[in-house]
Amino acid sequence: MNKPFPPVALNGVCIDPDRVQGLSGTDQPGRILRQRGQHEVFCGLTSIIWLHRKMQDAFFLIVGSRTCAHLMQSAAGVMIFSEPRFATAIMEERDLAGLADMHDELDGVVERLLARRPDIRMLVLVGSCPSEVIKLDLARAAERLDARHQPARRVIAYSGSGIETTFTQGEDNFLAALLADAAKRAPGRTDSPARLVVAGCLADVVEDQFARLFTALGIDGVTFLPGRSATDRLTVGPGTRYVLAQPYLGATAAALEKAGASRIDALFPLGGEGTRAWLAAIADAFKVDPARFEAVIAKPLQRAGEATAHYRHWLSGKRVFFFPDSQLEPSLARYLQRELGAAIVEVGSPYLHREHVAGELALLSPDVLVSEGQDVERQIDRCRAASPDLIVCGLGLANPFEAEGRVTKWSIEFAFTPIQGFEQAGDLAELFARPLMRAALLDDAANRERLS
Amino acid sequence: MKLAMWTYEGPPHVGAMRIAASMRGLHYVLHAPQGDTYADLLFTMIERRPSRPPVTYTTFQARDLSSSTADIFRDACREAVERFRPEALIVGASCTGELLQDDPGGLARTLDLGLPVIPLDLPSYQRKEHWGAAETFYQIVRAFAANRQRPETIDPLSCNILGPTALGFRVRDDVTEIRRLLESEGIDVRVIAPLGASPADLARLPDAAFNIVLSPEIANPAAQWLKRTYGMPIVSTVPIGIGATRDFLAEVRAAAGLPPRPLGAQAGRDRLTWYARSVDSTYLTRKRVFIFGEASHAVAAARIATEELGFTVCGLGTYMREFAREIRDAAARYGVEPLITDDHLEVEDAIIAARPELVLGTQMERHVAKRLRLPCAVISAPAHVQDFPARYAPQMGYEGANVIFDSWVHPLMMGLEEHLLQMFRSDFEFNDHAAASHLHPHAPAAPASAAAQPVRDESADGATAIDVGTGWTADAERELKKVPFFVRGKARRNTEAFAASRGIRSITVETLYDAKAHFAR
Numbered sequence A: 001m002n003k004p005f006p007p008v009a010l011n012g013v014c015i016d017p018d019r020v021q022g023l024s025g026t027d028q029p030g031r032i033l034r035q036r037g038q039h040e041v042f043c044g045l046t047s048i049i050w051l052h053r054k055m056q057d058a059f060f061l062i063v064g065s066r067t068c069a070h071l072m073q074s075a076a077g078v079m080i081f082s083e084p085r086f087a088t089a090i091m092e093e094r095d096l097a098g099l100a101d102m103h104d105e106l107d108g109v110v111e112r113l114l115a116r117r118p119d120i121r122m123l124v125l126v127g128s129c130p131s132e133v134i135k136l137d138l139a140r141a142a143e144r145l146d147a148r149h150q151p152a153r154r155v156i157a158y159s160g161s162g163i164e165t166t167f168t169q170g171e172d173n174f175l176a177a178l179l180a181d182a183a184k185r186a187p188g189r190t191d192s193p194a195r196l197v198v199a200g201c202l203a204d205v206v207e208d209q210f211a212r213l214f215t216a217l218g219i220d221g222v223t224f225l226p227g228r229s230a231t232d233r234l235t236v237g238p239g240t241r242y243v244l245a246q247p248y249l250g251a252t253a254a255a256l257e258k259a260g261a262s263r264i265d266a267l268f269p270l271g272g273e274g275t276r277a278w279l280a281a282i283a284d285a286f287k288v289d290p291a292r293f294e295a296v297i298a299k300p301l302q303r304a305g306e307a308t309a310h311y312r313h314w315l316s317g318k319r320v321f322f323f324p325d326s327q328l329e330p331s332l333a334r335y336l337q338r339e340l341g342a343a344i345v346e347v348g349s350p351y352l353h354r355e356h357v358a359g360e361l362a363l364l365s366p367d368v369l370v371s372e373g374q375d376v377e378r379q380i381d382r383c384r385a386a387s388p389d390l391i392v393c394g395l396g397l398a399n400p401f402e403a404e405g406r407v408t409k410w411s412i413e414f415a416f417t418p419i420q421g422f423e424q425a426g427d428l429a430e431l432f433a434r435p436l437m438r439a440a441l442l443d444d445a446a447n448r449e450r451l452s
Numbered sequence B: 001m002k003l004a005m006w007t008y009e010g011p012p013h014v015g016a017m018r019i020a021a022s023m024r025g026l027h028y029v030l031h032a033p034q035g036d037t038y039a040d041l042l043f044t045m046i047e048r049r050p051s052r053p054p055v056t057y058t059t060f061q062a063r064d065l066s067s068s069t070a071d072i073f074r075d076a077c078r079e080a081v082e083r084f085r086p087e088a089l090i091v092g093a094s095c096t097g098e099l100l101q102d103d104p105g106g107l108a109r110t111l112d113l114g115l116p117v118i119p120l121d122l123p124s125y126q127r128k129e130h131w132g133a134a135e136t137f138y139q140i141v142r143a144f145a146a147n148r149q150r151p152e153t154i155d156p157l158s159c160n161i162l163g164p165t166a167l168g169f170r171v172r173d174d175v176t177e178i179r180r181l182l183e184s185e186g187i188d189v190r191v192i193a194p195l196g197a198s199p200a201d202l203a204r205l206p207d208a209a210f211n212i213v214l215s216p217e218i219a220n221p222a223a224q225w226l227k228r229t230y231g232m233p234i235v236s237t238v239p240i241g242i243g244a245t246r247d248f249l250a251e252v253r254a255a256a257g258l259p260p261r262p263l264g265a266q267a268g269r270d271r272l273t274w275y276a277r278s279v280d281s282t283y284l285t286r287k288r289v290f291i292f293g294e295a296s297h298a299v300a301a302a303r304i305a306t307e308e309l310g311f312t313v314c315g316l317g318t319y320m321r322e323f324a325r326e327i328r329d330a331a332a333r334y335g336v337e338p339l340i341t342d343d344h345l346e347v348e349d350a351i352i353a354a355r356p357e358l359v360l361g362t363q364m365e366r367h368v369a370k371r372l373r374l375p376c377a378v379i380s381a382p383a384h385v386q387d388f389p390a391r392y393a394p395q396m397g398y399e400g401a402n403v404i405f406d407s408w409v410h411p412l413m414m415g416l417e418e419h420l421l422q423m424f425r426s427d428f429e430f431n432d433h434a435a436a437s438h439l440h441p442h443a444p445a446a447p448a449s450a451a452a453q454p455v456r457d458e459s460a461d462g463a464t465a466i467d468v469g470t471g472w473t474a475d476a477e478r479e480l481k482k483v484p485f486f487v488r489g490k491a492r493r494n495t496e497a498f499a500a501s502r503g504i505r506s507i508t509v510e511t512l513y514d515a516k517a518h519f520a521r
Ligand code: SF4
Pocket: A043, A044, A045, A064, A065, A067, A068, A069, A071, A127, A128, A129, A130, A160, A161, A162, A163, B033, B034, B035, B036, B096
């Protein structure tokens, strides 16, 4: 029904100087293109979809509009029906007109909610665009409610709004809020701080694998952030080392540093190489005997290599284009390029935390275009002009690209699937290979049809 | 503030998107924060469209708020026009955009874009998706069909079809079905809108003799305006079901100035009528059915259920307050309390209280029914990806009635299955924990252990015993379990009501059978 796009003539990569805010010639690799235009991305609210599953006794209450509620049920798809631990307090006309006191209204909603869900140990108020634009002070609301509901439950707040956060950045703000809350409660605490904090939501199975590896390496006092329960111990102090398991944790890293922790710089644990480097950086920081390290990781590293190899011929030499989505893109591209032999055309990321992804970018070949932010129409033009073999993009773009005869991998699956660590390396490769396999299967069938 | 776990309708700008996405040559510039592009996937995923909806979002961020979001909006308008070259532009704001008060309409008008610009004013904190769709359609019809000269002579056998929209429930096939039906009557369908229409097509609306409104939720305001402005009559019967389809055709013929057809001339054009008559369907008699959804689909379903399938309506409601009156009238006809609410928890409570044997509802009721282990069929939006099927599956017209027969009867247990279940209650694989074999319950049925019994019983009954100061003896409780599970809730409720009315404090096996005799169907 929609008119097709007018064809745009392009010579290779199109960089429109009007739209480029900063083009740093010195950044490695290649250049970093910064763009500002229409962003075809999720807002931070969507991270609630995995966070509420991870932390089983927390409830996420979005303070927002009908749009926010609609987003959540559209993005959560089928899951919304299994009594999820999230809901929306929808602001109405009378709230905005000042006829109702927003804080009283919110208190009322919270009372109703907690009466329905007495099992909740932590209530998380999540800010949205409308609540932020009208400057509703959710931090203050959280403090007030927290005081009222202590000690049965805690109440914290963070922003998941689209104006402040893109997709996974919602998790970043949540973790930062958890740390701020822990710091606030610290004076009464007598337990000793964690030696290592692993920051970033990981699938339970991945977390368990890493925990076993840490034990085998002789590293104890490890805390995973977020924990599985709102009441999990979270003590950070000087002497705590932390490592990021996810690349989108700028605010969390800052909060950890504020509490006195210091960062272990590493690649992100995607693929055999990434996981090895990540663990090696940690082992190094804890002065694990190198021989012991090699002994512990030898088998799993070999398994990761074997599993990945099954898919190499599907991706080797294939040209891949990444649209921005989760900030995982540079690490995923590095894995595809180095372990599967793919050629990366462009790596889009909604945001680049330079320090945290420096290692990843350094490993990408110099002709890769790294783009930060988005102007979706122009990026589509670039993508079409480059005509890659595989496009990694969101669900709003995937089917339209497929309908043009291109092969896509929808990107939010990387946020919902266990992909980190040695044992998941093959699964990660398969996520990329599957659409290519499928296209080949269906094309074969169509060809057979035509010949017979 | 209102607590919502689930919403039946999106915000009004999603309604406007549905209009834009339905049409050709119309582009929508939406002042919205980064993130609101999620709405694209309603179209690309749920409806599986092969193209992006024609919507440009400004996607402003926090850092833009301090400078000029109005500039961002202007740029977005210019670029959208340049890139997509639409015939016309609609402009508006999402809920957050509305708070900025940038006035999209005013801004767009100052731009000299060289094409018609229609500003939309959709109050997001007051109204919802269907209202937004109806208002948008009304505004664009006004914009393009105003000040037209109606032709001197208008073919009386010509009409427009108004209402079909993207993301509507089975709309794609309804249009095909109704169009065929009209053509078989010799009626010429001029413009179908908004689905598939261009702004230029809308300008031709006054050229037809009358308008058919297939979806009053979306097309009523526009059709009313066309009636006021050009005197175009409206055919308003929604042709879902055999009776409704006949009434619809009669109304169409009257509007077209054709003589009424003799009764019975339509016989044999559908299979529902015969299928419902065939003895295999006898067991459907007076099955209790709970109906909830879009107003026109719910009203149509109630009529089919009672007049065409021989069910009993035990609950009827809609989430559309704008159509409360229609639902109230229909509910009065079937002697049930109308349910007008957009709170799914209230709907769930009403389902539990009504103890239906079949639920006809939206995607949300599908879920509730699954949890209560009740058979269910989806009859209305909001629906999920599985209700946008590949096969031809209209709801309207004669083939629509065939589709309805299959999809409503399908989830029910087959007659023989039902009898055997009553005769032999302890078959290890064929018991009342096993739902109809063609159903896919969420979780595997609980094992028929004594421990699982009370839990499951509660859900099958739909509720725990009502506390009216009476109690069940163990014997009576055991006897009650021998009642098939889909009517057990009703038996429990009737017995308790009976006991309460007689002042019986302890319900025995006798009381159970006394009540059964008293209430005999
Ligand atoms: S938080 Fe903002 S971007 Fe996200 S759904 Fe709500 S209004 Fe839209």
